[in-house]
Amino acid sequence: MGGTPLPEGIKLIDEKGLRMDGRRPDELRPLKIEAGVLKRADGSAYLEWGDNKVLAAVYGPRECHPRHMQDPTRALVQCNYNMASFSVDDRKRPGPDRRSQEISKIISEALTHVVFTEYFPRASVDVYIEVLQASAGTRCAGLTAASVALADAGIPMRDLIASCAAGKIDDVVVLDLMKEEDNFGSADIPIGYVPRTDEIVLLQMDGDLTADEFKKGLGMAVDACKRIHEVQRDALKRRYAVDDAAPKGPSPALDGTKEVQ
Amino acid sequence: MSKDVVAYMKKDYIEKLLAKGERVDGRRFDEMRPLSVEKGYVGSAEGSARVTLGNTSVLVGIKMIMGQPFSDTPNKGVLTTNAELIPLANEDFESGPPGRKAIEVARVVDRGIREGQAVDLEKLCIVPEKEVWIMFVDIHALDYDGNLFDAANIGAVAALKSGTVPMKRAGKGEDYPIPLMHEPISVTAVKIGKHILVDPTYEEERVADARLTIATNEAGRLCAMQKGGEGSFVVDEVLQLVENSKRLGAEIRSRI
Numbered sequence: 001m002g003g004t005p006l007p008e009g010i011k012l013i014d015e016k017g018l019r020m021d022g023r024r025p026d027e028l029r030p031l032k033i034e035a036g037v038l039k040r041a042d043g044s045a046y047l048e049w050g051d052n053k054v055l056a057a058v059y060g061p062r063e064c065h066p067r068h069m070q071d072p073t074r075a076l077v078q079c080n081y082n083m084a085s086f087s088v089d090d091r092k093r094p095g096p097d098r099r100s101q102e103i104s105k106i107i108s109e110a111l112t113h114v115v116f117t118e119y120f121p122r123a124s125v126d127v128y129i130e131v132l133q134a135s136a137g138t139r140c141a142g143l144t145a146a147s148v149a150l151a152d153a154g155i156p157m158r159d160l161i162a163s164c165a166a167g168k169i170d171d172v173v174v175l176d177l178m179k180e181e182d183n184f185g186s187a188d189i190p191i192g193y194v195p196r197t198d199e200i201v202l203l204q205m206d207g208d209l210t211a212d213e214f215k216k217g218l219g220m221a222v223d224a225c226k227r228i229h230e231v232q233r234d235a236l237k238r239r240y241a242v243d244d245a246a247p248k249g250p251s252p253a254l255d256g257t258k259e260v261q
Numbered sequence: 262m263s264k265d266v267v268a269y270m271k272k273d274y275i276e277k278l279l280a281k282g283e284r285v286d287g288r289r290f291d292e293m294r295p296l297s298v299e300k301g302y303v304g305s306a307e308g309s310a311r312v313t314l315g316n317t318s319v320l321v322g323i324k325m326i327m328g329q330p331f332s333d334t335p336n337k338g339v340l341t342t343n344a345e346l347i348p349l350a351n352e353d354f355e356s357g358p359p360g361r362k363a364i365e366v367a368r369v370v371d372r373g374i375r376e377g378q379a380v381d382l383e384k385l386c387i388v389p390e391k392e393v394w395i396m397f398v399d400i401h402a403l404d405y406d407g408n409l410f411d412a413a414n415i416g417a418v419a420a421l422k423s424g425t426v427p428m429k430r431a432g433k434g435e436d437y438p439i440p441l442m443h444e445p446i447s448v449t450a451v452k453i454g455k456h457i458l459v460d461p462t463y464e465e466e467r468v469a470d471a472r473l474t475i476a477t478n479e480a481g482r483l484c485a486m487q488k489g490g491e492g493s494f495v496v497d498e499v500l501q502l503v504e505n506s507k508r509l510g511a512e513i514r515s516r517i
Contacts, residue, residue, distance in 0.1 A: 200495065
């Protein structure tokens with residue numbers, strides 16, 4: 001981010017103000033979520049967001065190991081974010097690296113905020129996020145999927161966390177950076193947002209922004225999270241619909257735009 | 262676990278004080294602890310600084326070695342930031358490989374100086390695609406009484422300002438000062454209940470619900486941000502903290 005010069009012939013925003021994939025600045029990539037996709041896990045979700053493909057699984061509440069980590073007053077929410085070695089262009093060395101450990105930490109903290117941890121003393125709620133195919137914005141995709149997986153597991157929660165990033169490309173504040181925009185853009189602001197209580201539970205930023213640009217980006221990301229929240233709810237409704245007439249299967253693409261393969 | 266019980270009891274006390282507009286050490290909510298910066302503390306390092314922020318003390322040292330650039334940035338030096346939370350500094354720290362907390366500190370400080378373009382990495386290139394300087398910014402917590410993020414960030418910037426590129430030692434010519442472009446300074450605040458206070462002590466950090474670190478440069482532009490903790494912020498609180506960070510960052514910058 002910041003400083004990497006754009007290769008010749010690539011324009012992040014064209015004369016019409018549209019982005020490389022034809023999106024407007026405030027438009028999200030197509031998003032699809034499906035709840036309850038794994039057999040063994042207590043809860044799970046599969047998510048496709050642009051070219052991102054992410055699985056989330058929840059195990060628990062179950063006994064917390066190692067035992068010295070147990071909290072007699074509440075459960076721990078422990079998230080593990082992992083990228084498959086083949087999910088990116090240059091093979092990622094398997095196993096945790098510093099980036100994935102940091103992401104695991106902030107997602108664990110965000111999820112802890114919405115789970116009623118006091119219902120399950122000494123227990124652990126383990127959340128596993130597996131990035132199968134990565135194309136910028138995987139932490140947001142992971143957190144969005146993890147929230148649905150927690151709900152699918154029947155974990156009592158205050159609300160679902162919706163997550164999305166704003167950023168800046170060619171001096172324009174935009175929503176939901178795709179890979180090229182992430183590589184050659186000048187700022188990125190991923191957030192996690194709780195719509196019901198209007199709270200921000202995850203916030204990072206890197207790059208170069210004025211305070212006004214940041215304010216605009218933060219506002220755009222919050223609005224987008226409200227839309228993402230609808231897709232999350234929709235996925236859960238589909239999973240648990242008892243009415244035979246209710247639509248089954250994956251949710252339709254957000255905004256009714258392009259369908260993801 | 263007994264420590265958590267103490268923290269829980271302290272939280273009550275701290276919150277009662279906050280409701281009266283007071284902090285345990287008598288500071289205002291938007292007041293940093295006394296800061297002192299000693300540059301060039303370690304002679305064997307290419308650059309160093311010892312920072313004390315209240316009772317928190319951090320030593321940052323910079324070492325440089327020759328190496329190969331990354332293939333996507335063939336004409337730029339390499340910057341790596343590391344943090345060691347050694348058991349000498351706090352009863353909570355353990356020996357061994359860095360845990361998530363140390364990794365987060367290192368990555369947030371790294372993000373500040375990298376995205377804030379503190380160092381002109383192109384001037385650390387000797388032969389494009391072949392030979393560049395690889396710069397290690399190592400953060401050593403000596404005495405940890407809260408707000409490691411800011412103490413480490415201040416230490417890193419001060420160490421860079423005091424540093425020299427060891428060209429002579431490498432037999433490549435004359436030494437020159439580490440080429441700097443900007444001075445990104447982070448300011449960290451925590452939220453306890455409804456109250457937001459900057460530069461938390463260890464005691465305050467332990468009972469805090471959420472934390473927000475914001476780094477700004479000398480032009481007041483934002484370069485890095487990191488929220489931590491299990492609590493939350495609302496948009497207006499974040500925007501208020503951006504203004505706080507710009508103002509306090511400028512004050513800190515003038516003292517390095």
